[in-house]
Amino acid sequence: MSSQPRASLVFKAGWRHLRGFGLQLVLAIVGIAVGVAVVVGIDLTNESASRAFAMSTDALMGRATHQVVGGPQGVPESVYPWLRVEQGLRDAAPVLELSVAVGERELTLLGIDPFAEDGVRGSLGEGEFDIGRLIAQAGAVVLPDDLAAELEAGYGDRLQLSAAGAVHTVEVVGTVASQPGAESLLWADIATAQELAGRVGWLTRIDLVLEPDQARWLEAELPEGLELIDAGSRRQSLGEMSRAFEINLTALSLLALLVGLFLVYNTMSFALLRRRELIGVLRALGVERSQLLRNVLLEALILGGVGTLLGIAVGIPLANGLLQLVGRTLSDLYYARSIAELSVAPLSLVKAVALGMGGTLLAALVPAYAAASTPPRQDLGRSALERGVKRRLGLVTGLGAVLLILGALLLLPSDALWLGFVALFAITVGLALLVPIATVGFMRALARPLGRRFGGFGRMAARGVVAGLSRTGVALTALAVAVSAVVGMGLMIGSFRASVGDWLGSVLRADYYLARQDDAPLTPDLIDTVRQLPGLSDVSLSRYERLPQEEGDVSLWIVQLGEEAWAGFQFRAGEPNAAWQAFQNGAVIVTEPFAFHHALAPGDRLSLRTQEGVREFPVAGVYADYSSDRGIVAMAESTYEKWFGASPVESMGLYAHNAARLGQALDELKAEHPQLQIRSNLDLRERSMEVFDQTFAVTDVLRILAALVAVVGVFSALSALALERAREAAVLRALGFTPTRLAILHVTESGLMGLAAGLFALPLGIVLAVVLIEVINRRAFGWTMDFALLPGPLLDGFWLALLSALVAAVYPAWRQARAVPARGLREE
C-alpha cells in the first residue's frame, strides 16, 4: 500500500476546486487569451508587412546579385547592349520602373526586356501572353491574373493609364499567373515604358547575376557616372526602412505582454489563494510540496494551453484588422504598394505558444511555490497569508527600487536601441513593484479622513484594500501598469503631435502651396503664369528626388528658397545664418533623422552619386523635420543643376502681400488648370495633421486593447475578492448592513482602488512618455521633440482607471449583495 495519497486524486481535488469557480476560470483564460491575442496580432502584422515587403522586393529584384545604377536620370540605355553583347554578361536585365495609376488603383509598371527576364528576375513567370505583340506593339502591357480580374480587363482590352502627368491608352496582350508580392505590378516592353515615362533612352537600372570576380572587374570598367551596387545590401537597407515603424508596434506589444503576464499572475494567485485550505488539508494528509507544485503547474499548463489557443484564434483576425490600419500607413510611408494579405508565419505561432504557455507557467511559478512551501497549519489561516504578504512587501519594494535604478543606469552608457527597451522594461517593472507599498501608504492616509466623513464604513473601505493586499495589490498594479501604458503612449503621441504642429507652423510659411495632383512637374509656362499673379510677393520652388545609393535611397529635396522661407527652418545643429550662406554656395542641410542615421553633423561631408560620379557635399546644418523617419537632404536648386542637371519643379510655395487677391487669382487659375492642386496654408496644415493622426490610428486600437486588459484584470480581481469575502459580507449582513449598503461598500472599495491606480499611473505614465520621447524615439528615429505635459492624456488615464474599477465592481457587488447571508456564513 502506498504511503502517499494517489497523485491523480490530489490533482483531481485541485482541478475540481478550480473548475468550481466558473467565472474565475473563464476570466483566467480570457486574461491569457487577451495577452496572447495582442502579441500575436502585432507580431503577425509586423511579419505580414515585412513579408509583403520582401516579396515585392523579390518581385522587383529576383535573383539579381548586383545592380548598375546612375544619377537621378538613371542609366543610359546604351549601357545595356554594352554589358550584354560587348562584355558578354548574359544574365543582365534592364528595367525602367514607373509609378502609374488605372483609375484609383496605384500600380508599378516595369519596363523590361522579355528575353532577358528568365535568367535574372523571371518576373513574368507562367502565363499566356503574346510576346511578339508585347515587344513590337507600342502601348502593349501584361497583367497578373488577379489584377486583370480586379480591373475586369482581358486579352485585347484597352486601359486608360495615368503616368508622368499624362493619360495614355494601353492594350492588354496577355496575363501571367499572380505571384505573391507582384499583385500591383504590370509589365511592358522597355520601349513602351520609356514612352509612357517620357524618358526615351534611359533605364532605372540594370539587374545582374554576377560572380564575385565578375563584379570586381565590372566595378572598374563601368563608364563614368555609373555604379555597381550589391543587391544584397540594398535589399537589407530597403528592409530597414520599415523597421522603425515595427519597433514602435513591438514596444506596444511588449507592454501588452507585461500587462498580460500580470493578469496571469493575478489569476493564478487568486486561484491558489482560494484553495489554500484545500492545500492545507492535502499537506496535512501527507501530500508532498513537490507534488503540489507539479499539480499546480500542470493546471497552469492546461489553462495556458486553452488561453493560448483562444488567443491565437482571436489574434489572427485582430492582425487582419491591424493590417488594414497600418497597411495604409506603411504603403504611404514606405512601400508605395498595398499589403493585401495577412501571412500567418509559423514562427509567430511558435512565439505565441511559448509566450502563452511559458508566460502562464512563469507567472504561476511564484504563487505555486509560495502555496506549496507554506506550512500546513498556516494554510488554514487567512490572516497568516496576509501577514506573509506584508512581510514580503519590503522585499518587493526593494526589488522595485533596484530595478528602477538599474533601468535608469542602463539609459546612460550607450545609444543602443535594444538597451533602451531593456531599460524601459526594467523601469516599468520597477515602478510597478512600488505600487503595493504606495497603495498601503495611500489607503492609510485616506482611512482617517474617510473615517471622519463616513465613520466605520469609510474606514472599512480604505482598510479593506490594504487588508486584502494579496489580492488587491496585484490587481491594482496590473491596472496601474495598463493605464500608465495608455498615459505614456498618449503623452508621447500628444507631445509628438504638438512638436509636429509647432514645426508645421514654423516651416509652412507660404500662404498657398501649388502642385499637380499627379505629382508631375510643373511646366515653365505655368510657373511664369503663377509668378505674374496679382497679390504675390515671392515664390519658393521645390521638388523631391530619390537618389539610389548602396546604403538605401536618399530623398533629396531640391529647393529654391527666399529668406522668408529659410527663417521657417528650426535648426538643431549649425548656425542658421552661416548655414544659409553655405547652402547658397553648394552645401546641403539635412534633417534630424538623416543626420542620426548617417551620423552626420555640421562640418561633415555627405557623399552623393552625381552625373559626374560620387561627390562630397559639405553639411551646413541639421534641421527639424518630422515628415520622414528616414530623413531628407535639402539642396539648393543651383547646386543641383550644377552637379545633377536641370531640375523640373514639382511644387511652389506662394507668398502673398495681398492674400485675398492672390486667393481669387488662384481660384481662376484652378478653373483653367483643373489638374492643379492648390492648398492654403491652413488647409495643408490640417491635412498634415490628419496624416499624422491616421499614422497613429493603430495606437488608438492598442490603447483600447490595453484598457480592455485592465478592465478584465480588475474584474477578475474583484470577483475573486468578492468570493474571498463572502463570509465577511455575510457577517455584515447579519449585523444589519442592507444589500445596498454592502454593494456601496464594495463599489467604494473598488473605486478607491481605481483612484489609487489612476493616481499611481500618472507618474508612471509620465516616466514612460519621457523614456519613449527622450530615448526610444531618439534612438530609433533620431527625432527630438519637446515633452509636453498635456492634461488630456493624464485625465484620460485617470478616468480610465477609476471608471474601469467602478465598472468592474458592479457585477461582483451585485452578486455579493444578492447572496443569502446564511450561505456565506456556512462557507469557510
Next chain:
Amino acid sequence: MTDSALHLRLRGIAKSYRASARAANVLHRLDLDVRRGEFLVLLGRSGSGKSTLLNLMGGLDYPDAGEVYIDERALFAMSERERTLLRRREIGFVFQAFNLVPTLSVRENVLLPLELNGELGPEAESRAASWLAAVGLEGYGEAFPDELSGGEQQRVAIARALVHGPSLILADEPTGNLDLSTAQKVLDLLDDLCRREGKTLVMATHSREVMGLADRVVSLEDGRVVETAV
C-alpha cells in the same frame, strides 16, 4: 403562556438543501416557542440543522415553508430591507468563528452596530468602551482582530452582539473554537450578561456542558424539536 411572554415563535418551518441530485431535508415542519428572557439551548449532532434554525430565526436564510414570528411580527412577510433593519436593532449574533471584521480595530468592531443604528459621538464611544470593559478587554480597543487570541476575539464578538441593546441573542456554537477553560469563561460571561440585561438567548451547541446554564434544552432530531429535561 401569554402571547406577550412569547418572544420567538416558529411555525411549520421546513428547510432542505440540494446536494448533488438529491435533496437533504434538514428541518421538517418544525414548531418552537421561546419566551422573552429565556436561555434556550439547541442541542444536536453536527448536521442536525442547528445553525440552519438559528439562521432562519435571524432572517439570514429563507425557509422552504413556515414562518418565524419575532414579537408576533412575521419575519418572512417582511421585505429584505425591513428584515435587515429588524436584525440591526433587535438581534445580536455570536458565531463559532468569531467573525470580527478584520479591517476594523476591536473598538471599531464594537462601535459598528451602534453606527449602523445611527448612534455616533462620545456617547457611542463610551458605550463601546463600557462593553469592552464588561467583557474584560479594556485597553484592547486599538488592537486588530488578528492580534487577539480566540477567547479574546469571542469576547469582542459578545460585546459587539450586545452593545446596541438587542433583545434577542443568537449564538451559534460560540465555544466551538475555544479550549475548555476559555469556553467556560466565555459561556459564563454570555450567560451573565444576557441574564443581567434580560435578553433572550438561543444557543446552538453540541456540547452537553452548556445544559447546566440553560433554562430549557431542546434537541433537534430528524429535523424536529424534542424537549429535553435540563
